[in-house]
Amino acid sequence: EDAEQNGNKEKVRDLQHQINDLEEKAKKIENQRTKNLSAVTAINQRNRDHMKQIFLSAEHMQNNEHFRVRDDDPFTRKSARMKLVTGVARTKTDGEVTSAISLRAPPIASVSSTGSQYPQRVSQKSSRTLTLEEYKRKYSSRLT
Structure with missing residues (x-):
């Protein structure tokens, strides 16, 4: 320039x-x-x-x-099965296989210390694993 x-x-x-x-x-x-x-x-x-x-x-x-023409019937349900989730785990004790249920969820208190109507979680002292028989005895009233 x-x-x-x-x-x-x-x-x-x-x-x-x-x-x-x-x-x-x-x-x-x-x-x-x-x-x-x-x-x-x-x-x-x-x-x-x-x-x-x-x-x-x-x-x-x-x-x-995928591209095949299917006869769709709107009144037929899908053939799907639900999976049953029980929380039951298998543990081995003395060479014998037994069922055990782990209860890890802490209990919920009915009235909170703050006076709120909403429940608050209470700390759980032990996270013990119950056998199936103990669980049935403890919660038999709820199972029926």
């Missing part, structure tokens, strides 16, 4: 020539850097097109159970 304002045309031409050379070198470096990437990009695009043809073909849709 300074040379242009001062009217020094030779310096302007020389600077412009240097700029053009630098831009040309930058283009060559960029082409070398992206030459491998363009090959990978072409392969990726070819693979995408191939997979698209496979997935959209009628043969694939016929072979895949």
Whole structure:
């Protein structure tokens, strides 16, 4: 800009020539850097097109159970079973396998010390594991 304002045309031409050379070198470096990437990009695009043809073909849709037309009956329930979670763990005692139930939940107090109507948790002194027989005896009234 300074040379242009001062009217020094030779310096302007020389600077412009240097700029053009630098831009040309930058283009060559960029082409070398992206030459491998363009090959990978072409392969990726070819693979995408191939997979698209496979997935959209009628043969694939016929072979895949997800695309099959099913007779849906809105009045039929799904055949799903619930899993029974009892909290019963198996422990080994004296070579004999017995059932044990772990009671880890702390009891809930009915009236809190703050006078609130909402129950608060009371700290539990021991986290003992009861056998199935002890549990049945202790909570037999609740089980019926």
